[in-house]
Amino acid sequence: MAKSRFEYVKQYERLDRLLPETYIVIRIDGKGxxxxxxxxxxxxxxxxRCLNLMNAAxxxxxxxxxxxxLAYGDSDEYSFVxxxxxxxxxxxxxxxxxxxCSLFTSAFVFNWPKHFDIPLLSLPSFDGRAVLYPNMKVLRDYLHWRQVDCHINNLYNTTFWMLILKGGFTNTQAEEYLKGTVSAEKHEILFSKFGINYNFEPEIYKKGSIWIREPIDQEWHQQDKKFSVKQKKKMVLSILHVSLIDDDFWTSRPFLEV
Ligand code: ATP
Ligand code: ATP
Ligand code: MG
Ligand code: MG
Ligand code: MG
Structure with a gap:
């Protein structure tokens, strides 16, 4: 087909190829x-219910x-590596x-009724960004950072909401009460006031959720770590709520470093 005289406008598009041989992380986060x-x-x-829905999406x-x-999620965010x-x-x-972003959002909306028995009252959307990490060390530090964030927020939120729901505090009083407290003090408040041992809180709250794609047994130890499209289709998706900070998480799963 002959080129139309309007086709030149295509040149105004921006090239946005991401640097090769680097780990691309796409993080999405719920709006409002x-x-x-x-x-x-x-x-x-x-x-x-919402954590399960986020995980399903x-x-x-x-x-x-x-x-x-691999994907790591907590709260209203998910990082795809x-x-x-x-x-x-x-x-x-x-x-x-x-x-x-759009597939995650449509899966979130599509699967909503499987997780909630109330209808959706507003339309959720997610922003997204891509960040490049040049090697495993920085990539692991990135995931470490997100998991620590999950832990810190969860410890704060658990203490904050206990003060309100069980302690009779107002939002402002709870905020004031927690201002400047370190982790150990929050553990102590939870234990002494509410009999909660934070260490026994569900792992999904403390560690977030990790999806990994696992090769089937005999393919685990292949040398070049390159998997064919066919092999990738056969891999199984597993969800974990564990620390990805420990070396052990990575050394026991060499197939993640591809
Ligand atoms: P923004 O549009 O800037 O992201 P936001 O209101 O989404 O604004 P976030 O910093 O992303 O702000 O925080 C997410 C909020 O959603 C937090 O208040 C968090 O406690 C809440 N939230 C997310 N998931 C859950 C959940 N499963 N249960 C309870 N609260 C949740
Ligand atoms: P890609 O993922 O690369 O976009 P694609 O299959 O979506 O692949 P497009 O170039 O976007 O390819 O073309 C959209 C296709 O969907 C065309 O084949 C078009 O005829 C078809 N299509 C879109 N809207 C309609 C419609 N309303 N009725 C019938 N066919 C439609
Ligand atoms: Mg958000
Ligand atoms: Mg968020
Ligand atoms: Mg199309």
Missing amino acids: FHKFTKKHDFEKPNDL ARVVMSEFTDIV WSKSTELYERRESKLVSHV
Whole structure:
């Protein structure tokens, strides 16, 4: 077909190929979830229905994009870690980020009724960004940072909401009470006031959720760590609520370093 005289406008598009041989992390985060959780009367500090729904939506994204090796989520956010050799959409940032965001959002909405017995009262949306990490060390530090954030927020929120729900504090009083307290003091407040040993709180709240794509047994130890499309399709998706800070998490799963 002959080129139309309007076709030159294509040149105004921006090239956005992400640097090759680097780990792409796409992090999505719910827009205004503070308000969204109020509107849908979420249980505080952790509404398990929504965490399960977030995990279900992340699973859909992992199933669709087999170059995603691992995903980490807590609260209203999820980080998707891609194989450093992925060439999907020629590594175009806008394609990758927009597909992840929109598929995650539609899976969240589609699966809502399986997790909640109230209807959706507003339309959720998620922002997304891509960040590149040049090696495993920085990538692991990134995931470490998100998991520590999950832990810190959860300890704060658990103490904050106990003071309100069981201690009769107002929001402002609870905020004042917790101002400047360190972790050990929050543990102590939970234990002495409410008989809660924070260490026994559910792991999903303290550690967040990790989806990994696991090769089937005999393929685990293959030398070059490159998996064919066919092999990737056969891998199983597993969800874990464990520390990804320990070396052990990585050394026992060499297939994550692809
Ligand atoms: P922004 O649009 O800037 O992201 P936001 O209101 O979504 O604004 P976040 O910093 O992303 O702000 O915080 C998410 C909010 O949603 C927090 O208040 C968090 O406690 C709440 N939230 C997310 N998931 C749950 C859940 N499963 N149960 C209870 N509260 C949740
Ligand atoms: P890609 O993922 O690369 O976008 P695609 O299959 O979506 O692949 P497009 O170039 O976006 O390819 O083309 C959209 C296709 O959907 C075309 O085949 C078009 O005819 C079809 N299509 C879109 N909207 C309609 C519609 N309303 N009725 C019938 N066909 C439609
Ligand atoms: Mg948010
Ligand atoms: Mg958030
Ligand atoms: Mg199309």
